[in-house]
Amino acid sequence: MSMPPADFDGAWKSALEHYFPPFVAFFFPKTAALIDWQQPVTFCDKELEQLDPDLTTGKQRVDKLARVRLANGQVSYIFVHIEIQAQTDPHFSERMFCYHARIFDRERLPVASLSLLGDENHAWRPDHFGYQLGETELRLQFGAVKLLDVDLALLEESSDLMAMLALLHRDAQATRGQPEERKRRKLARFRTFLRKGYRAADLHHLIRFLDQLLRLDPVLNEQVRATIHQIEKEELGMATFVTSFEELAGKEGEARGEARGEARGEARGEARGEARGEARGLVKGQSILVLRQLERRFGPPPPEVQQGVAALSSDELLALGEALFDFARMDEVVAWLQMRD
Template sequence: MIGDLFEDFLLFFEPNLHAHIDFSKAPDFLQQELFQLVNDKKKGRGVADQIVKVQLKEGREQWILIHVEVQGTDHADFSARMFQYFYRIYDRYREKIIALAIMTSPHESKAPVDFRYQYFGTTLHYAYTNRKLLDYPVEELQQSDKLFSKVVLAAKYLHSTNDKELQRYQFKMKLMREIVRNEKYPRTAVQAVFHFIDYLLKLPKDLEQKLSEVMYPILGEEKKLMELYNKENASPTIANAFEMERVEGKTEGRIEERLRLVQNMLKKDLSLEEIADLAGLSEDEVLAIRNELLQ
């Protein structure tokens, strides 16, 4: 989600920084460089990192490295690793670095928010920006019009509905309906968020099917989104809605075919019994079709 919705991500977590970045120039995600710099520290860690090179709005060419780390559980060496990542990047590129840590745990984190070192007069203090999902109230996220607030809301729903399937279904349905009905959100962004929500808020098959049934008529009104999903891989909820559309289309086609068949046989003066037998209908249904034709 950070990669797909990077501008929305910054607008939500760091609006002041967002205001200084020129997003007419695409951010450059330096994944290969990051892998080489921190690979030896990443084994066995539940951490996702991004280094993103961006351009500022100032007149001359400038760029800034943003180090993003998503941290879900406490580790005693967390702040030390944040410093190590910072120093390795700085030593390699000698560029300005903004370090941002996103804590996703639903519990209060005890991890330090800075790194301090002091030994025989040698002192070091490294601080970084720390954002905790726990600090964002659900009510505030529900009222927010920022797209990434819905991503954060989905993460919070994951924790609050861990063993409550029906509640998760209700939250997921409300969230998806709200997102798809907001015309301000780019349709490609909606597609990405739906994939994320489907991955995060998984439901049993019966509730997933029920959700698709609810979303199907809403998505049917969203021509641009439906066209986009026809071209790209759909999320499970949307894929199920497509299947419903396909089945419904076949059913309507079969009904129209039967109507034409009955109409042709009526023109040939076949008996109601013969027509019903050939068309696989009851005599009352054939009679109803004939009465409609006579009106």
């Protein structure tokens, strides 16, 4: 059975959305030092889409455009444009220039153009675009970090979330076509994440990155899940942590649903018993996982929260599981549930 490809784009896109300041600080410290991170970061996704030089081709990009305030004591803004490129592209430098020029033309504000190169070609190192015609000269020098150049030992020693993501990226490349080695590294990284003591929300994201980048076939993935449960008990001495909300909710819900559906189907002789049992089992599995998440983050949920979660539909449970990344207190969960009433 072949291994599914690593989802590099999905992992880095999520990192930019949830960890934009840490991303800039880790990979581009000079730019990060110019920015007042106490002020809001305004993402300009729609504007970036309109400026895409490849808009008509339908190509998918992992990029981000943000408006930030400078840390110079004045009310002064700049735009930060970031591109993450996992494969070589002969037109990459030109595209960086087109974005830079179009952003400046539209906004008339300085633009910091930054790129993270995640490919495996040591010789491919785009960092500028330009040309010269007689007395005319044009040159854009943009920030470029090659993941292959980042010292692995430094990444291993770091607890920075972006260092962990960079390690997973390198692991995915190093274990391509080696399922057993990928399985070994996936389990080792999971144990490392637990030992580094990350916040629950950060741990959720790291484990999602783990699932996106170190992907395995279903058989090996089931083996990994079973071992992960054991690692959790060894490292944390507690009930299992929710590793991948959508995946586990579906798996546990399907298992319980099948059992209930089969029992009802046998008892009543009705095929619809299985379908109903599967649906109810899925929702039950999801609600249990959400309650586990809540307990890990905020302590035991009060009865009204338990009842509120139990009353949610499958789609609502998925929405709550995602919203938990943004909540800081249990009362925010209560408010979210009240809005659903």
